[in-house]
Ligand SMILES: Nc1ncnc2c1ncn2[C@@H]1O[C@H](COP(=O)(O)OP(=O)(O)O)[C@@H](O)[C@H]1O
């Protein structure tokens with residue numbers, strides 16, 4: 385019998401799987417009852433990859449990280465096919481919450497200063513500018529320095545990189561992505577994250593620019609729109625494949641009867 389320590393993660397994984405399937409079924413049922421017909425489902429990072437990765441990257445080996453609010457999802461390509469999908473429990477909101485707690489400021493204010501002045505690592509900070517931030521309650525605003533933001537952000541960024549490294553190692557793919565990382569999702573916009581990852585992994589890293597739609601407005605070419613653009617492309621591709629299959633099926637039937 386396996387020791388209790390090895391049994392637990394498997395059981396936990398099984399429960400997580402059941403819960404995820406249950407929530408997935410509930411979501412589809414809710415959408416159907418609201419009159420929206422769901423014809424297909426796709427794992428989010430696969431949709432993002434559709435809009436963000438080049439064929440070269442997929443062939444050579446690359447990891448797309450979709451850094452959302454609560455989690456980061458990843459998909460690894462190699463030899464033109466998907467080799468692994470996974471997720472780590474850190475996203476952009478963790479940085480915001482750390483700032484809110486660490487600097488005792490409301491969450492919307494923490495989000496604002498993160499976007500405007502946040503930097504992933506102290507070594508990458510260009511200027512230690514003074515920043516005015518709101519305080520909690522009725523207390524007056526205070527002045528802090530950009531360095532103080534980075535002191536809060538950097539440990540979380542280090543944890544994030546360690547989780548990605550562990551996930552890649554567990555999948556046995558840590559040395560299989562010569563084309564490096566592509567970062568999508570709003571969290572990819574954190575200043576300095578690309579440079580920090582390049583230094584930590586010794587691999588090329590770039591922020592995703594979703595492409596592929598005709599007449600796409602420039603504002604949509606931002607990493608946080610990767611999934612949305614990818615879903616449209618994925619849907620169009622699935623429709624083409626379906627149409628092709630139906631045509632092939634009709635052609636086969638015709639050939640059968642012609643031959644009879
Ligand atoms: N300029 C920015 N700098 C740093 N983080 C950002 C920036 N813009 C958005 N984010 C972060 O991106 C996250 C949301 O990303 P998004 O892809 O929209 O999430 P989700 O897919 O989970 O809805 C939030 O945590 C937000 O703080």
Ligand SMILES: [Mg+2]
Pocket residue numbers: 450451452569570608611
């Ligand atoms: Mg997203």
